[in-house]
Amino acid sequence: MPTRELCIAAFVLFALACATRAQAQNPYGxxxxxxxxxxxxxxxxxxxDGNNLPAGSGSVSRGHEVFDQQCAACHGAKGEGGVGDRxxxxxxxxxxxxxxxxxxxxxxxxPTLFDYIRRAMPQNAPQSLGNDDVYAVSAYIxxxxxxLPADATLDARTLSAVKMPNRSMFVGDPRPDVKNPACMTGx
Amino acid sequence: xxxxxxxDNDPAVTSRRRFLREGGAxxxxxxxxxxxxxxxxxxxxxxADNLPPNIPEWMKxxxxxxxxxPYGTPSPFEKGVVKNIPKNLPxxxxxxxxxxxxxxxxIITPNGLxxxxxxxxxxxxxxxxxxxxxxxxxxxPLIFTVDDIRRFPSQSHIYFLECSGNxxxxxxxxxxASDLVGLLSCAEWTGxxxxxxxxxxxxxxxxxxxxxxxxxxxxxxxxxPIEKCLDDAMLVYSQNGERLRPxxxxxxxxxxxxxxxxxxxxxxxxxxxxxEPTYSREETSKYTDLMPDGSxxxxxFYMEAKSIITRPSGGQRLxxxxxxxxxxxxxxxxxxxxxxxxxxxxxxxxxxxxxQEPVLTRALTRFxxxxxxxxxxxxxxxxxxxxxxxxxxxxxxxxxxxxxxxFYHNNAIWPWRIAGDGEVTNANA
Numbered sequence: 001m002p003t004r005e006l007c008i009a010a011f012v013l014f015a016l017a018c019a020t021r022a023q024a025q026n027p028y029g030x031x032x033x034x035x036x037x038x039x040x041x042x043x044x045x046x047x048x049d050g051n052n053l054p055a056g057s058g059s060v061s062r063g064h065e066v067f068d069q070q071c072a073a074c075h076g077a078k079g080e081g082g083v084g085d086r087x088x089x090x091x092x093x094x095x096x097x098x099x100x101x102x103x104x105x106x107x108x109x110x111p112t113l114f115d116y117i118r119r120a121m122p123q124n125a126p127q128s129l130g131n132d133d134v135y136a137v138s139a140y141i142x143x144x145x146x147x148l149p150a151d152a153t154l155d156a157r158t159l160s161a162v163k164m165p166n167r168s169m170f171v172g173d174p175r176p177d178v179k180n181p182a183c184m185t186g187x
Numbered sequence: 188x189x190x191x192x193x194x195d196n197d198p199a200v201t202s203r204r205r206f207l208r209e210g211g212a213x214x215x216x217x218x219x220x221x222x223x224x225x226x227x228x229x230x231x232x233x234x235a236d237n238l239p240p241n242i243p244e245w246m247k248x249x250x251x252x253x254x255x256x257p258y259g260t261p262s263p264f265e266k267g268v269v270k271n272i273p274k275n276l277p278x279x280x281x282x283x284x285x286x287x288x289x290x291x292x293x294i295i296t297p298n299g300l301x302x303x304x305x306x307x308x309x310x311x312x313x314x315x316x317x318x319x320x321x322x323x324x325x326x327x328p329l330i331f332t333v334d335d336i337r338r339f340p341s342q343s344h345i346y347f348l349e350c351s352g353n354x355x356x357x358x359x360x361x362x363x364a365s366d367l368v369g370l371l372s373c374a375e376w377t378g379x380x381x382x383x384x385x386x387x388x389x390x391x392x393x394x395x396x397x398x399x400x401x402x403x404x405x406x407x408x409x410x411x412p413i414e415k416c417l418d419d420a421m422l423v424y425s426q427n428g429e430r431l432r433p434x435x436x437x438x439x440x441x442x443x444x445x446x447x448x449x450x451x452x453x454x455x456x457x458x459x460x461x462x463e464p465t466y467s468r469e470e471t472s473k474y475t476d477l478m479p480d481g482s483x484x485x486x487x488f489y490m491e492a493k494s495i496i497t498r499p500s501g502g503q504r505l506x507x508x509x510x511x512x513x514x515x516x517x518x519x520x521x522x523x524x525x526x527x528x529x530x531x532x533x534x535x536x537x538x539x540x541x542x543q544e545p546v547l548t549r550a551l552t553r554f555x556x557x558x559x560x561x562x563x564x565x566x567x568x569x570x571x572x573x574x575x576x577x578x579x580x581x582x583x584x585x586x587x588x589x590x591x592x593x594f595y596h597n598n599a600i601w602p603w604r605i606a607g608d609g610e611v612t613n614a615n616a
Contacts, residue, residue, distance in 0.1 A: 026387055030338050031321075031329035038330065039322045040461055045398050045408065048466040083277045095481030099592050106483075107472050116468035117404035120307060123280060126404045166483075170475065173487040175596075178588050180578040182528070182570070185536045 044119055048109035050160025056147045057155035058136025058144045066133045067140050079103075079144045084123070088144045091165060104145025108170055110162035113138045135159065231482070271365040280308045281405070283350060285369025294516065294543075294551040295345070296372035298427050303434045304350050304370065306469070306488075307404030310454055314438035317402065319422075323460035326389030333438045333529035336422055339379035339387075345550045346446070347373040347518045349490045350596035351474060352446035356586065360616045363502040367601055367613070371518070373551040376442050379425035382414050387416050390460065398465045399441050402456035409450045410464035411443060415488075417451045419444050419549075422455065444549040445520030446488045447595070449474060479590035492519035492579050493598040494554070494571035496525055506559060508562035516551045519573035523547065526572040527554040533566035533614075534581075534602070540569065548574075560605070566614050568602035582615055 001137075046052050068077070074084030079102075081087070090100025099105075103113060118134045120126050129137070135154045142148040142162060152158070237243035261268065269283035281302040286296055296302075303309075314333045322328035350370030354361060361367040373569075385397070397416045401407035411420065421442040424431060431437040436453025443451050449469060464470065464486070475482040494517035499505055513531070517524045523546050528537040543553040554569065571579040582599035602614035 026327065028339060028383070028387060030335050030387060031331040034322055034328035034330045039320065039328055042320055043322060043459065043467045044406070045400070045461075045467075047461075047463055084368055094477060094483075094592075095479065097592075099481075101472070101477070103472075107468075109466050109471065112466055112468055112471055115408075115465070116472075119408070120404070120468075123278075123307065123404070126307065126406065151245055169482045170471070170485045171482050173484055173489075174489065175487065175489070176577055178580040178584050180570070180580040180584055182572065182578045183537070184288055184528070186534055187530075187537070 035154070043058060044115070046111045046115040048111060048155060050111040053111060053114060053159060054131045054158035055156070056131035056135055057153050058132045058134070058139055059153040060136075060139045060148060060150050062133070063136035063138070063140025063143070066129070066137050070129070071137065074123065079141060087141055091145075094166070103141055104147060104165070106166050108164055108167045110138070110142065110147075110159055110164055113141060154159070203214050243323060243569075268300070270303070271363075271369050281306045281371055285365045285478075286372045287365045287367075288369055288371065288495070289364040289497045289503065291497070292514075292553075294373050294553050295427065296374055298374070298429065298432050298435070301372040301374065301426070301432070301435060302348075302350065302370045305403065305405075305434070305447055305453070306407050306449075309433050310347075310403045311433060312402060312454060317438055317454075317456065319439060319455060320457045321384065321388050321460070324391040324394040324397075324458075324462065325385075325460050326391060329388045331384075333424065336379060336384070336439060337424060339383055341377055341379060342421070343375055343377040344419075345373065345375045345547050346442065346444040347371060347549060347551050348442075348448050349493075349518070351449065351487075351490070352597075354597055356582075356589070356593050356597050358589040358616070360613055362613055362616070363458070364495055364497045364500040364601075366501070368493070370448070371516075371551075374426045375428070376421060376423045377425035377428075378421045378442065379421040381417075381422055381441070384422060385416060385458075385460070388460075390540075393462045394417070394460045396461045396464050398457075398459040398461055398467075399452040399455060400450045400457040400459070401436070402454040405515060407449070407452055407454075407469065408465060408467040409452055410461075410467065410486075411450060412440075412488075413460075415443055415446065443488075445490060445522075447474065447490055450488065474595060476589070476595050477592040477599055479592065487596060488520075490518075490520035491515070491522070491596065491598045492521065492571045492573040492577050494569040494579060495601055496567060496569050496603060498530075499567075499605065499611045500603055501611055501613045503611045505560055505605060505611070507609070508560050511558050511560050513556040513558050513567060513569075515569050517542075517552055517554055517569070517571040518549070518551050519571065519575075519577070520549060521577065522549065522574040524552040524554075524571055525576075527552070528570045528572070529554075529556040529567065530570070531556075531558055531565055531567045534568065537570065562607065564607055565605045566602050567605065568600050568614075570600055 056097055074082055075087050076082045079087035087103050090102045090105030093100045139154040268287055268290045270289055276282055286300050317333055319331040345598045353370040354367050395413050396410045398410050423440050423442045439455045440453045441455050442449050496515035498514045517527045527540040529540045530537045540554040540556040546552050580601055586601050604612050604614040
């Protein structure tokens with residue numbers, strides 16, 4: 001049956017073409033495609049410009065409530081630190097003998113605050129806060145550092161717009177920066 | 188710990204710690220005897236019936252039958268050789284434990300003694316439910332099972348791993364080699380070249396960074412430059428022949444030879460190919476280096492050349508004048524160790540040590556130096572030089588450039604002081 005043979009030949013050619021294309025992109029043919037929904041569920045990285053910040057918003061006052069419930073036990077009632085890092089203060093101390101590195105004094109980018117709180121805090125229950133509460137806690141911590149007024153509300157746009165005071169103080173890696181002359185005798 | 192040796196562990200430090208750990212059953216005699224004679228006291232309490240000319244008791248009856256230990260453990264006489272876990276930390280979920288470098292020989296760290304650093308505890312991950320997602324600037328986003336990753340062509344390499352904060356610049360400095368630089372270990376890693384896995388998805392133009400994320404409670408995140416990802420980076424599933432230990436990222440981790448430890452993301456679950464770094468908390472707030480003028484260095488990836496004498500070293504004691512081999516380890520994130528120099532006269536003169544083959548790139552290299560101790564006070568130290576010609580600096584040289592607010596990447600020479608009674612202590616302390 002010529003028709004059937006033609007069909008088979010066409011199918012074989014089609015299959016070969018597919019295989020060749022797959023090989024160009026998938027040299028070993030290992031793994032399966034990730035769906036957009038799967039990627040959306042896992043892809044939580046937020047860059048320094050705030051790209052990928054989710055919808056939602058939170059106020060300083062709501063953040064105060066969430067902080068008291070979720071954060072204060074480790075970070076102190078006013079972010080002064082405890083078992084967890086100090087979060088507040090220290091501006092102007094980075095060149096001093098005992099620098100105080102906090103969100104306000106050291107962190108270069110505000111969106112990182114949302115990224116880190118969402119993925120890793122509170123330490124006993126990470127990824128348990130809703131996006132609104134993460135915005136709210138971020139707002140409260142920035143407010144405690146004098147970087148946001150008490151009546152402020154944060155969302156993707158306004159968080160991305162916050163300029164951190166230490167933003168311009170980061171430099172690249174200049175190493176090797178120390179030279180040992182490797183003296184062998186009479187050193 | 189009962190083997191004859193010319194180096195004693197200081198009973199004032201080590202035996203007391205062991206006594207506490209072991210409930211005193213084994214080493215209690217040594218501690219009760221007290222003082223520097225502790226170890227000899229232990230030997231004295233050994234049953235002389237087992238010494239020449241007598242036949243030892245363990246030859247007069249069969250030993251443990253096959254199968255008494257389905258997974259073998261060290262001799263009970265080595266129970267004191269364990270990870271060096273800091274005491275009195277405010278919390279132990281984001282913490283580190285050190286390798287007892289001064290108790291080990293060779294260049295391979297046993298898996299049970301490999302240093303640990305985690306940022307949200309050690310997760311227990313069912314490999315059947317673990318996935319690696321590869322997405323971002325790729326032609327075809329992919330999801331892999333652990334079995335999928337094991338289907339790729341495999342490779343094995345011996346590389347060191349070192350925490351970037353090993354040690355810090357401010358006093359107080361540690362007493363032992365482990366206290367100082369125990370956030371360092373070395374293993375044979377088996378896995379797949381990351382380049383092959385990235386090619387499977389197809390990199391798009393503009394792919395300059397890969398953001399790696401762990402499946403732990405910290406969702407640990409670091410950005411890796413694409414050049415490293417396409418060079419010697421690996422996705423690793425086995426360490427020293429067996430599957431990764433949970434503390435080392437079971438069932439899958441990133442391995443970036445020569446890069447600071449935290450970038451070698453454990454429990455790896457996601458690779459996000461991007462044009463820019465993500466500037467995560469772990470590469471801005473942490474793992475950046477504060478300079479005296481208040482500026483901070485970021486993306487300081489490489490661990491520079493370094494070495495330390497592990498024998499004799501702090502907490503040990505030379506029993507008597509005479510021949511003592513000086514032995515230690517050297518390593519560099521920039522490649523092979525070219526030379527190690529040793530000084531036994533407080534840095535006045537230096538001599539080249541012997542390197543134990545194989546000398547491998549970005550692995551520990553064992554060095555040795557024969558020495559005759561005359562019983563006088565001495566300061567001994569080692570200095571590594573790598574294949575780029577870089578020379579390990581002194582602590583003073585580092586502090587002069589970086590100041591002591593700098594936190595990471597301290598690769599200083601660490602001298603040991605040997606007192607007239609043979610006690611070995613940190614000469615910088």
